[in-house]
């Protein structure tokens with residue numbers, strides 16, 4: 001189906017049940033095609049705990065995949081503050097185990113980074129080479145994970161992204177809709193700016209980057225910037241709900257982890273490699289809400305009646 005080198009072997013997706021993992025599995029299966037000899041293995045913590053260095057080495061040695069895609073992470077940003085050991089083990093050290101196992105078995109590693117490695121003091125979108133200065137345990141652990149990957153000689157691609165939304169996982173869009181639909185008031189912070197990113201668009205971008213044989217660190221986010229308040233207001237508007245969204249400041253919330261006040265990502269490297277621009281976040285949100293609406297209509301429709309000829313034949 002494809003002449004790209006990476007499609008000549010199996011793809012192992014880790015963290016496959018997470019928000020991004022599901023989209024990746026879907027895209028890779030679509031890309032390799034039905035009936036392909038190459039498999040897309042969708043593993044989560046039940047199949048492989050990425051903290052287990054030996055298990056990672058054995059699994060990679062047995063499967064010999066062409067690509068390992070690590071979407072596994074401890075993503076509870078506030079939870080990381082009180083469980084530093086898990087954050088460092090999953091986000092900080094495990095990517096190094098994966099990279100070492102990939103290096104030994106000739107696989108390419110795709111790993112994901114976060115905008116939360118930056119301190120938010122920039123006046124323009126962050127570029128891949130900008131200095132990291134994480135404000136939280138989550139950000140620090142993710143930065144250590146990136147460095148652990150870079151410290152091996154494994155062929156790798158680190159895709160940093162921001163403000164992911166999509167089906168499954170912790171989803172800001174669903175959280176806002178649930179509150180708005182329940183008629184609950186919405187108070188959302190206006191002093192944190194970033195770029196919302198549809199998980200499905202990121203999964204598409206990963207396939208494009210693999211086709212382009214991209215290496216190193218690349219930023220991908222939907223285009224445009226907004227505050228969480230503006231994002232929430234747009235979700236409510238596009239969903240046709242009447243709820244008022246009130247803006248508040250970060251220091252009115254008592255959250256364990258400190259977040260960058262500005263963390264938009266510069267996606268120029270992606271644009272150069274992919275020869276395409278990420279679509280605006282408004283459009284990505286619209287696509288997400290349309291797909292969500294269509295799925296809801298399908299699941300709430302009564303089962304379709306069988307054609308008359310079939311009905312007769314069953315009597």
Ligand SMILES: NC(=O)c1ccc[n+]([C@@H]2O[C@H](COP(=O)([O-])OP(=O)(O)OC[C@H]3O[C@@H](n4cnc5c(N)ncnc54)[C@H](OP(=O)(O)O)[C@@H]3O)[C@@H](O)[C@H]2O)c1
Nearest residue numbers: 015017018019020045049050072073075112114161164169
């Ligand atoms: N979400 C965002 O806004 C965001 C922003 C920037 C970057 N990122 C990065 O994007 C990547 C994907 O994030 P996501 O939002 O899709 O995460 P997610 O929905 O939390 O999914 C992570 C998956 O990894 C699994 N996992 C946790 N610990 C594991 C372990 N030790 N071994 C194997 N699997 C394990 C989780 O299982 P459990 O659910 O059972 O724990 C979950 O299925 C991560 O690298 C994240 O840091 C995310």
